[in-house]
Amino acid sequence: MRRTTGATVSLHHDDIFVERLWRTLTYECVYLRARETGSETKAAIRKWTSFYHYHRTHSALCGQPPALICWQ
Numbered sequence: 001m002r003r004t005t006g007a008t009v010s011l012h013h014d015d016i017f018v019e020r021l022w023r024t025l026t027y028e029c030v031y032l033r034a035r036e037t038g039s040e041t042k043a044a045i046r047k048w049t050s051f052y053h054y055h056r057t058h059s060a061l062c063g064q065p066p067a068l069i070c071w072q
Contacts, residue, residue, distance in 0.1 A: 024052075 029048040035041045054067045061069050 021052075025049075 025045065025048060029044055030041070033044075035044060052066075054065055056065055057063045058066060
């Protein structure tokens with residue numbers, strides 16, 4: 001067990017969130033366009049991650065991006 005955001009959650013439960021994030025990243029960013037170099041891919045992932053955390057709304061967070069909820 002470990003504490004995250006004020007609630008005790010099992011490690012298996014945390015794995016579900018990581019797997020969902022990874023699946024979303026691959027479908028929305030990686031698979032959409034073939035890139036020529038690793039640095040292009042790295043830049044695209046960095047840009048997508050920033051969008052995901054700071055701009056993309058999440059229904060589980062009442063329509064707020066994670067950055068507003070978790071990093072206030």
